[in-house]
Amino acid sequence: MRWSRLFIPTLREDPAEAEVISHKLLLRAGYIRQLAAGIYNYLFLARRSLNRIVQIVREEMDAIGAQEMLLPALNPAEIWQESGRWEIMGNDMFRLKDRNGHDLCLGMTHEEVMTVIARNELHSYKQLPQIWYQIQTKFRDEPRPRSGLMRVRQFIMKDSYSFDMDAAGLDQAYQKHYDAYCRIFSRCGLQYLAVEAHTGAMGGSLSHEFMVKSPAGEDWVVECPKCGYSANLEKAVSRPAPPQAPDPEGDLSPEEFHTPGRKTIAEVAEFTNLPETSQIKSLVMVAKGEPVLVLLRGDHQLSETKFAAAVGTSDFRPAHPEEIVNWFGASAGSLGPVGVKNMRILADLALEGRRNMIAGANRDDYHLRHVTPGEDFEAQFSDLRHAASGDACVECGGEITLSKAIEIGHIFKLGYRYSDSMGVRVLNAEGKEVTPIMGCYGIGIERILTAAVELYADADGMALPTAIAPFHVVITPVNLGDAAQREAAEKIYQECLDAGVDALLDDRDERPGVKFKDADLIGIPYRITVGKKLAQGKVELVTRRGKQTAEVEAANAARCVAERVQLDLRG
RNA sequence: CGGGGCGUAGCGCAGCCUGGUAGCGCGCCUGCCUUGGGCGCAGGAGGCCGGCAGUUCGAAUCUGCCCGCCCCGACCA
Missing domain, CATH: 3.90.960.10 (YbaK/aminoacyl-tRNA synthetase-associated domain)
Incomplete structure (x- = not known):
């Protein structure tokens, strides 16, 4: 695409309302604009990036046999009353009435709707197991929206739900998700970790969170560098450091x-x-x-x-x-x-x-x-206390560490909480009614982008992983007035497109400094600079992260980029 | 919800204490000039000073109420 025709409203200064890095950069780079507290417009660049993330999620979910659906965000009160969560969710749930005065709400999660489908349609053990998922907008009236896209009131979630005959089946569905999540976050170019988590309002027995360590995070994770134990601080156990002074001996009275x-x-x-x-x-x-x-x-x-x-x-x-x-x-x-x-x-x-x-x-x-x-x-x-740095690991005795982290995914073994209360029953091989066991699994799509921005930002802007960047390469002719440069840039641009590389041609009539700054800001992983050296048949290939520059033959530029992009996407 | 801060041009800010009808930088438009890291010169457009009410001859400025946004605490992808 040609930059001159695109809507990429970059800002030179940090917007006053932004505090955390990802919030500042997403605004400055023209990815997002705020509409209200915790409600954002995703502009062209954000949409492209989120689309890539969604596609990776979809591929990996499909790969474990999960089936994509799309459920309504608008839910009738009845099903939430049935599960008991109409009351439990309290003020976190957006509620409304239709013209007839019937109560409705905007879905914050979809256990209820999925369970209704299961109740109506699943009758036999032969139909199980099932994994159903959707990638859809969720609404939560957060007490305090925060930090740009980190904590918002409307966001995109991949949520999946598994139905199995027994705990062993659930174990498998859970493990499939665990593995799929690892592949998803790796492909998105994130450095992440999976930690034991508290099951919270969801209920259920076992739970893991997928975390990206970042000072902008809202959670704390406890890790043991020695044996690899890791858990959310809410859940983490540890051996306290010994008292700093011995207790007085003897049978003394207060x-x-x-x-x-x-x-x-x-x-x-x-x-x-x-x-x-x-x-x-x-x-x-x-x-x-x-x-x-x-x-x-x-x-x-x-x-x-x-x-x-x-x-x-x-x-x-x-x-x-x-x-x-x-x-x-x-x-x-x-x-x-x-x-x-x-x-x-x-x-x-x-x-x-x-x-x-x-x-x-x-x-x-x-x-x-x-x-x-x-x-x-x-x-x-x-056990009532928070683990603290300096405590010893309960598994191996190593010294534990605490870090802040962003939660990007969460998987739960739900058990029978919903299938039981909402009456899902199937017949087993013996013809007896049994209640299927459930799991639920979530990924915050925007959080992947947010975490990536946080993780790889530098003084000049973002440096997104190739897999989730809105473009793979930006081609920057230094001086558009120079016909040779202009034509060479056009040619390389075409060759990139032909090679399957998502290329952006910066054909704006701007000074080079402006183009370089903008390219750095929006975080495109590669840049081909077509400038003075074109006289010797050469252009520059700049890697955004780390800013290494390589001189390549103009004729080979597209191929070089294509190779690097392929290599990155294989990650 | 409790605590703190802010609301003036698209963005970042000054003016407010001490009332007299709005200013700076960036961006934007036109022309010239320039072209390897947010060039330079000249001209120009753009503001119900968050809203409502009050005080006053007169309110961005003082008072009251309301609304919105950000940050810190209890929730979660």
Whole structure:
């Protein structure tokens, strides 16, 4: 295509509203424009890039025997009421009424619709297994849309659903997806990792997330460089680093001491001259209206996900200051477990076996020393804390690391959650009714583009992987006024097209600097510069990522690019 | 939803405190000039100053309400 005829509205300056790299660059490079919070226009370049991503996803899904469908985004309330998610989804779901006053919603995911199809059409074990998928727009009224395309209210998702006779069948469907996802993300040129994930609102037993490490990410992943263990921080387990000071020996009894004005763990540590690891941190949560005292080692952080699992509800919040005074007779900063009888006490595993620690005395400005879990108070022990860098891997003892990451895909073993509640039944070989087991699997299409931009951006713009770039090569005649250059560029352009290379001819009557800057900005992987050296029959082949320049014969330029592109796409 | 910030030309910003009818850079249009990293010169177009109400002789500027956007926290592809 000819640049002079295309709509590629590049910007010289960073738009004020953009904070993260991918957001700035997608706007500056003319890929996207914002319409409202979390709602974007995908302009010409973005559409081309997303089309390529979609095509790769489609090929790999088809390759595992998945069948593409297209389901309506507009859903009747009834099916969501049936699964119970009409209420559960709360404000995250866009809802509307039709002219007759019937409730409708915009689909945020399609378990319900797929399950309805399965219920109506699947009757026999002979029809299973099935894998159905679609690539379709999803709507979620996010509490806080963010960071350009990272977190939006309308986005494209590849979602697939598997139906199997038994858990072994589900294992296979899950593994097929796992492998397909690896191929998809590799082909898209991403450096990614698969991590164990929390199953969240989806329910189900096993789940992996596919992550691209990036400072712009919204998730944290824990990795063990030694054995390869990796998990989302929400899910990750680790062995805590040992306490920084040994516990005092002996069968000591709790003993109150004055700590005037010392409220935080750090202040008490400084005052007592003992490390934070010697303290018991006391947090008060209110779960389903009931107070719960949560105990952690002083230097540890509460994982709300693990806490939710421990109390069996996600309906919880930190206690209000008045409630705390009411229940404890003291304020936050002087709380502890000793003598607490009016609420459930949960303690993190890192406190198990510890002796003679420091805790709040439930009296303002006083703490206790010599507090021993299990002797001076009773608690239920479970894993409640976030893994932290410096912890040891539970598998191999290696030191774990934490990194921020962008979630690009997620696979779940759903189990019977939907097939059961919505009544999918098929007859097995013995003629008995059984409920199929399900899995569901998602990929955020825009997130692949976003992650690629984040991963490969430099000071001049994006440097997209060939497989997902909107064009493979841009041909840039330096001086259009020079007939020889103009004609050579035209010729190379034609030869590229003939060789199956997606070429963009920058035939704009602009100064060379403008063309170079724009080409760099929009991230086309290769550039052929037709300039002065044409007099010697030569042109330049510039690789966007890394900016290496090679001189090639003008006559060979198209072939050189074609070879490189082929090599890249094989990746 | 809680907390913080912002809204003036297509983009980036100044003006607002101390009211007097809007300015800069980039981009855009025309002409000349130039052509290897966002050239130069000359001329020009473009703004209900987010909206509504109030104060005032007079409001971008002061007051109130509303709307929108961004960032930080609880959700997820």
